[in-house]
Amino acid sequence: MATTTANPSALNGMNKASNGQLRGPPFGPHAAIQQANPPLSKTSFPQSSGGIKFGADWKNSLELPPKDTRVRTTDVTSTKGNEFEDYCLKRELLMGIFEMGWEKPSPIQEESIPIALSGRDILARAKNGTGKSGAYLIPLLEKIDLKKDHIQAMVLVPTRELALQMSQITIQLSKHLGGVKVMATTGGTNLRDDILRLDETVHVVIATPGRILDLMRKGVAKVNQAQMMVMDEADKLLSQDFVVLVEDIISFFPKERQILLYSATFPMSVQLFMSKQLQKPYEINLMEELTLKGITQYYAYVTERQKVHCLNTLFSRLQINQSIIFCNSTQRVELLAKKITQLGYSCFYIHAKMMQEYRNRVFHDFRNGLCRNLVCTDLFTRGIDIQAVNVVINFDFPRSAETYLHRIGRSGRFGHLGLAINLISSEDRYNLKTIEDQLVTDIKPIPSSIDKSLYVAEFHSLHTHTHHQEEEEEEERPEIQEVGLV
The missing domain is CATH 3.40.50.300 (P-loop containing nucleotide triphosphate hydrolases)
Known part of the structure; x- marks a missing residue:
């Protein structure tokens, strides 16, 4: 069942925009975005010969x-x-x-x-x-x-x-x-x-x-x-x-x-x-385990009314290169994207009910690093490969293990590191446990401070990652009320 908004004022009261591109202020000092992809044309792509002459070198x-x-x-x-x-x-x-x-x-x-x-x-x-x-x-x-x-x-x-x-x-x-x-x-x-x-x-x-x-x-x-x-x-x-x-x-x-x-x-x-x-x-x-090794998964236990505040806290504390934020309905995608922009963050949104030309533009501008945050529905869970994404946030928790797996797989691409954060309300608790069991994975309560070496490339080394994992295995799992971010 789709999550309903208990406090409409948290998301409502914003003018409607249809092109998915809501711009906040420019990126901050840590906004290095990989820009590797040329613009996408509409349907066909002419090719040309490289004309390379081969030799031993x-x-x-x-x-x-x-x-x-x-x-x-x-x-x-x-x-x-x-x-x-x-x-x-x-x-x-x-x-x-x-x-x-x-x-x-x-x-x-x-x-x-x-x-x-x-x-x-x-x-x-x-x-x-x-x-x-x-x-x-x-x-x-x-x-x-x-x-x-x-x-x-x-x-x-x-x-x-x-x-x-x-x-x-x-x-x-x-x-x-x-x-x-x-x-x-x-x-x-x-x-x-x-x-x-x-x-x-x-x-x-x-x-x-x-x-x-x-x-x-x-x-x-x-x-x-x-x-x-x-x-x-x-x-x-x-x-x-x-x-x-x-x-x-x-x-x-x-x-x-x-x-x-x-x-x-x-x-x-x-x-x-x-x-x-x-x-x-x-x-x-090659699926001995289902989730990517490089993705660290957390949940924050919040009420529906606390979700936007929690998201704002995450934005202020995390070092986000690019993030993808998932909602369970197109209406909530647009409302949340506008709210994020009101909070002062750069944000695009995309969903299946948008005109195709807008979808194409949003998708390829986000790939090219023109915006840090993208709010979307499950339209964006399948195979989309954007190397700069290091954080995925489930603003609405997904309904199935399969959807969860594809969502969090948008970060940690090709063996790199990423963070998956789930905002969990009381009605999601059973679902969280079910998905953990089905995927044989561990979604931990979010700590008050998240080690940057878990998801930021320049803070990471093989030694620190291994050492941090060993420390986490020795810690006891905190109670759900001890979540520090909300």
Whole structure:
């Protein structure tokens, strides 16, 4: 049941804004935000050849991003020691990989890339933020044949924002390949533009289910010669919302096709789909535990009326690089975003009822570091990878363990550190215990002071993190009334 506001005055009394961009004052002295992503265009992305001449020193010609010196957890460092060169990839693709800042394969990439290159179907479970995108995009791009002018691969994702993000990553990875044509197609954009774009050469389509199925039924998006289909966030794609659409989409593919499924959670719907659609899939399971090792989880026990005050306290005490704040309804997202702005903090908001052009703008401006805080619904829980986010706050506690897992996975990306803070009212207490048990994780009462080495890169070293964890294990769990922040 959605959380109701016991004290409407805490959130109400503000003018309505529709574009999701509510600006507070400029960032403070600790506002270093990574700005690595170019602006996103609407639906299609032209490519150009890098024109690189290879020699023995080809790596010296690469435009590498600044080296990431942050300590990483074993979620991404516990590898077999493979290198990307070990997979016999095209040198032009290797150039794109290294220029993304990807130095060595993560565990899911090590397990996945050689199997995907061999042509087998894959069913892969891995934590959010451990490199699943690279695990399927690298073999997908390696297999693209530029001599063929038809759609050769499709990546299916559940949200428009994730489609745009995946398009950007695909373009960046393939920029030296000499003309791979990548297209994003999602609902909420001009259908005519997509039809015109598909009249030209497209090799890779990144799509949400409803829009691409419409284009397929119209005979515009032809996949009868496509060899690979990827389903990212497969559990969501195979939920009741999408599963009929997905099965219709697959019916347009040739019988001899390769299907790759990636997700952090695999409910029964995935198992049923696997037995029906996949051919002897190679199963990968890197989920000995569900939550990322680098995320420290706390709860603050508050009344509904205290939530905004508690949030204000967190903003003043935490060193936030960027934060994502989750609410359980679109109305509460807008009200809270305006309240945060009134308190003097920079804030954007995003939810599914906004116009698509506003959603696109908010999403890509937040990725580029133009705002520190983003308030959103669960629209933003799936696969969204913003490296600068180091704090996630559940203003409204989620209703399920699966939603909780995806929400907190927006911080601590790719083995880095992050903080997840949950504002818990009396009606959430049972849910908190249930989610702890289901995820086999520990959500601790919030202390009066949070060690910056747990979530701020420049304060962290491997020694301090290990030492702090040992100290915490020895401490007794304080009573719920002793929460110091509210």
